[in-house]
Amino acid sequence: MTVPNITVTAAAAEALTRFHQPDEPHTLRIELMADGSHGLAFDERAEADMSLKLDTLGQFEMIMAPETAERADGLVIDFVDNGEHQGFRFDRPTESEPTMTDAEKAAVIASLGATSTPQIQLSSRAYQMFVEAIEGEGGPADYGILVRARRMGGTNCNYELDVMALSTMTEDVFRVEQDGFVMWCDKISARYLNEITIDFVEEDGRAGFRFESEALQNGWQDARATKLEALIESEINPGLAAHGGYVRLLELIEHTAFVVMGGGCQGCGMAAVTLQQGVKQRVREALPSIEHIIDTTDHAAGLNPYYQKA
Numbered sequence: 473m474t475v476p477n478i479t480v481t482a483a484a485a486e487a488l489t490r491f492h493q494p495d496e497p498h499t500l501r502i503e504l505m506a507d508g509s510h511g512l513a514f515d516e517r518a519e520a521d522m523s524l525k526l527d528t529l530g531q532f533e534m535i536m537a538p539e540t541a542e543r544a545d546g547l548v549i550d551f552v553d554n555g556e557h558q559g560f561r562f563d564r565p566t567e568s569e570p571t572m573t574d575a576e577k578a579a580v581i582a583s584l585g586a587t588s589t590p591q592i593q594l595s596s597r598a599y600q601m602f603v604e605a606i607e608g609e610g611g612p613a614d615y616g617i618l619v620r621a622r623r624m625g626g627t628n629c630n631y632e633l634d635v636m637a638l639s640t641m642t643e644d645v646f647r648v649e650q651d652g653f654v655m656w657c658d659k660i661s662a663r664y665l666n667e668i669t670i671d672f673v674e675e676d677g678r679a680g681f682r683f684e685s686e687a688l689q690n691g692w693q694d695a696r697a698t699k700l701e702a703l704i705e706s707e708i709n710p711g712l713a714a715h716g717g718y719v720r721l722l723e724l725i726e727h728t729a730f731v732v733m734g735g736g737c738q739g740c741g742m743a744a745v746t747l748q749q750g751v752k753q754r755v756r757e758a759l760p761s762i763e764h765i766i767d768t769t770d771h772a773a774g775l776n777p778y779y780q781k782a
Contacts, residue, residue: 476544478524478534484560485528487551500529502536504543510562572764580764584725585659589646590666592619592655597672598681599650605635606653614638616654621664623723626691626701629664631683663725664688696759697724703758708751719751727763729755
């Protein structure tokens with residue numbers, strides 16, 4: 473078997489030293505799956521493993537299964553820090569592509585907002601509760617209701633309501649006039665708030681606002697979303713399950729899919745690589761019209777998060 477040419481940069485070696493725990497082995501397992509996904513973890517050597525000593529790794533020895541060794545020639549493992557986010561990066565000559573910067577993601581998201589003010593209906597009880605909340609803060613001359621909405625799959629959406637000072641309202645939002653006060657929302661939220669009804673209900677000893685959207689109840693309206701969700705469940709997640717992780721589709725807008733990574737993928741140092749070179753590659757093959765896949769995961773909440781504050 474040919475020994476692969478693998479480069480571990482000094483930055484990556486230093487990060488591995490920092491992340492290594494005293495009770496972990498000094499053998500570092502590299503995995504490169506056929507679907508493009510990757511694995512990187514301290515692990516015990518198996519009988520069939522190939523081992524590789526690199527000067528930059530110092531005390532650590534790299535191990536890999538034969539199938540990984542066949543795919544690993546030319547692999548470069550780096551650790552990047554852009555001042556806000558940190559994480560490992562795998563570059564493979566035949567597969568690597570630029571990772572979207574935060575600014576590029578923001579530009580894509582901004583382009584997907586609604587173009588018209590949403591029509592929001594309030595029940596009499598919800599209206600009363602909003603008026604009381606605004607009066608409690610200082611009155612409608614200075615305060616209003618900020619509404620946020622983010623789709624969380626075919627029939628689910630997360631909604632948030634806040635009493636906010638009108639001075640915080642920016643120009644790039646939709647202003648929804650009510651009788652006596654103002655509501656506003658960002659342009660992505662507006663996609664899920666049109667023709668929605670907000671009620672305030674009290675039942676079984678609990679009370680709260682309820683959002684009712686007929687459009688959301690009907691599930692995915694884009695056949696590509698149904699196909700992408702099926703692809704994730706049937707092909708992508710079974711591979712990630714071996715590492716305790718999963719991917720879930722939150723929304724598909726035009727040429728951009730929004731996903732969340734969970735389980736072992738949340739906080740994983742390889743999450744960005746798995747998304748970039750594993751998930752994206754398979755999605756492009758099956759659904760070439762999807763140009764961007766944006767990870768919305770809060771990786772900072774996981775162990776050894778990929779996205780951790782510098």
